[in-house]
Amino acid sequence: MSFDMDMSEFHAIFFEEAGEHLASLESLLLELDRDNPDPEHLNAIFRAAHSIKGSSSTFGFPDMAAVTHDLETLLDRVRKQEMPLTDHIIDITLAARDVLLAQLAHHQGGEPVAAEVVEQLITEIRRLAASADDMVVAPAVAAPDTVAVAEPAEVVSESSAADVADAVDADPVVSVAAASVTAEPVRAQDKPGNVVKMPKASTASETSIRVSVEKVDQLINLVGELVITQSMLAQTAQVGMNSDDGLDHEKLNERLQQLERNTRELQESVMSIRMLPVSSVFNRFPRLVRDLAGKLGKQIELRTIGEATEIDRGVIEKITDPLTHLIRNSVDHGIETEAEREAAGKPVKGIVTLSAYHQGGSVVIDISDDGRGLNRDKLLSKARERGVPVAENPTDQDVWQLIFAPGFSTAEAVTDVSGRGVGMDVVKRNIEQLGGRVELNSVTGKGTTISIRLPLTLAIMDGMSVGIGDQTYIVPLTAIIESLRPQAEDVKSVASRGRVVYVRGEYLPLVALHEVFCLTPKTDRPEQGILIIVDTEAGRHALFVDELLGQRQVVIKSLESNYRKVPGISAATIMGDGSVSMILDVSEAVRLGKRSPLACAV
Template identity: 45%
Template structure:
């Protein structure tokens, strides 16, 4: 058996265990730590150690062994937690992650870093509990119960021997196929000596002689099979059965004193006395950690003797993307067939029409089901920020409470991975610039502890992610002064929304000094650019003294788009339906000329920039008379525009094809799709289209002195009385 086949499974599960470990460490109350949380952290380290030992990842095994022993002291109450100790545990978790990444990439972990973390853990153990971690956990204190208890049976003696890390036990494989069973038996052979094999596919038992504890065997095997397919129990070896009567003859009567009863404790099974323990296993001595889990596993196994099926499978993202792409092609083909059938005589082809209707419905359901595979909860993103907030607040000397809302809200996996960096910048910005120092908050009548909220929710075809702080809010005058200092073109007549957007200008920062948190003016412009690259936009709302809300609006997925088909000349284009607000036919009374050849459209007391699509994209044969066109009111980056088009064709769901990957970047266009007739339609980028239109108008204008321009003078066009 090639054990490397299981590497990736180990890496993925170890990564999940480390994420759980970090979450529990951040949630720990150092004054009154939760025992269950401490046990969960310990079990995570123990499981990783078992797998690392099996696969020969020595550095990872050594680090987790020391960490595990230290955690064992903690959960037994021998090591009192403090904030700095939790910081050390978090640092160890980071080191384990680095070591895991190194092994995953086929490299050896950093030896210097490994030695440093080992020294740190050893020093902590020596200072706090006066123990050396190299030899494992210290011996357990003598139990107060008298030794003159009823004589244990051979089975219980064997069970104790196995639990202490040595002896013979039965490993039962439940509902494992023959091919997989052979691999598992071979793997067990690497953990000890296989004495006997028996049973069938329903229940196949392997008698194993090993010095490894049950927990270590289970930790290793659970990287290969499900826990429900594994059952470990002690077997009374013949030597132990024969030794039992002899031991009972030599044992003193129950009424004798504990001191006289000592010889009874020496009559352990031969397998135990002959095999020195390789290393103590703290997990086997914690009844609250191990005992409840075993009966639960056995109960499941007995209820389903054939083995229970796993409720989930691990699938490569590439395979999922391939399926999504094929389903997209299926949708395109279905649209082509649907368009062809619509041109046929309905009554004469009733069965065909009904069949196409059923195909359309099933294709839509299939598409939604496949797309849901890529959707993962926002908890995947939010779970990273307790650590960020904790460390950043510590550097800044601030007290911060983090609140998360809408963790179950789902978003496309590709977007969740891309939103993490922008969201991290926004969170750090709120902590540094938004929330005040504790003394300043107290002086302003606020609680010393600031509140930072991360929330997510669905709204139409979008997901709304908000970063909310209860800090001092944005200072309009300070932002304008800083913008002028940086040479930006600003004026006092700018709206609050426009002033707030200044923080996204390249190189813009209001920090008084450069620190390792902020002050260089790098990051916020990248945030805006990255969010726009995901088809989203950022809105800022702020009230002085009350706080700031930064809202990110993103599409749920980039693979499928609900769009509105529009026609300009003979060309078909797609507008994202989430950006479309309304449509209307403009009249001359509603159209106004600006300085130069700019035109605005008045819609309910709001003047919207007019963008003629045919001019921006050089489409021939389009309508040029403004009052004959249709104005589609759209929104992009928090601003509204009026797009002039010839006709509205209808709404449809389209499969998004990356134009930049397959061709090149086209200004004013975000992507492309294939229509039902096989033709390619461009998906328009609202903001990019407006910028393209402005650039072309500027290029057409003759150069004039700035003094001759009447900035923002509004003149009515010819109006009919």
């Protein structure tokens, strides 16, 4: 008896597992101590290649099986100590990993990998495996012009999607040349110098998430509790309708409170399904730092802290590019050359630290380096040269903020790593669009730290409901420092700054939200209303509102997709009475507050 099996239904599983093996292969290679490799690490690297080879053959991907067949032979010789581990073996294995990732992307709808690339890679792997001593690097094999891969995104899995993005988006062109010291990421080209933008492959991973059985069981239990509570509410209502005494309001209120608890627990459980560890982003950076450090002739160690910190998948997808840019800046601009570090009395090896942690209702990601730090005089000189407005006696924080000006760069020369003056303003704008903010601290000669504060999720937020005239607005709780009612004598008018309020030893700019949104307030006197002290990238400000209505958790609804972009507003939410309230974009509202109130008279 014989039958035909359609293997295509298993391909999604293969794509995900192969992506995980390739991600593991890269991370293990980057952790290896070349002079004293851990045998268990070597075995794990071999097993990753062996697993890809076996599943590639089983599911009908002979191109991947061919690469891993010869790679497996090389790795087997290394793990059996038949040949020593060298930098070149690590480099060629990383290059093989890049080609396998490109092949995997091809099978998911991307462009095919050029045959000559695969042929040259396999030839070099076989040469190494056949040699008992790869102590001298062989003459370079000419690097081919083309390795076509699909547009980077979530091509295989949460962990390996990042790797594909690096493989295509990084500036250097891939090289599987024998003489290559660094196995650089893959790049798509049709002719030398012409980068091809490949169409994005549509994959299952873009619309699916791995969920643990425990989380599914928890959801089922919570839905069961919800059904029970609904049944109890229905019974209470039915008994009340049939009773001469009417509804038992105390019991009804008790059931409603139970429903609220169940709904909150269900909401938290559902949201936890979208939460992913930031390691899915962090895992791509060791390779990026290694490749860039080799290209720039620097010794750099990347340290990661808090990889298990969880954040919403939607946030993770959008912070990849900003983090990549900031890491590249730290490696290129932040860390000095070996000679400069020695002259400054620093260790030759620079340190870049990437850390994540929860703080309040936010996730904070810090990118720190122990490099040269920012040069205040150089930044001011560049700002004046480019006509960027600068305060008369700027503080250090004012000067550091200059790097976020559009097109601002202090690089002496444009390179393929950085220096085009494009990026830091985009980084800041992208983070703010996520409801986050960027903070920067630097000490000349000691290093720089950039902190990114992000919301845990893009779907739900904690906010303070405020009244302005007959309208209700939501102020994100993460932006609020405190609220107070000022004394009349604490509010002053300054010719160059408008109204300010004296709070805890300093004067803060006062922004009347009824002027920003052209509303008729219940009072125009701050001492009769409420001031909300908020923290923005432009410093602390006091927002003047009529009243506080209470703290609440709100579901975020996009205005742009349902209506249009509204200045000073980031999103909207639906209140308990069915009315729509606007969610404040605090930073933009502060900027708008500096306009003339006459702008409302239209």
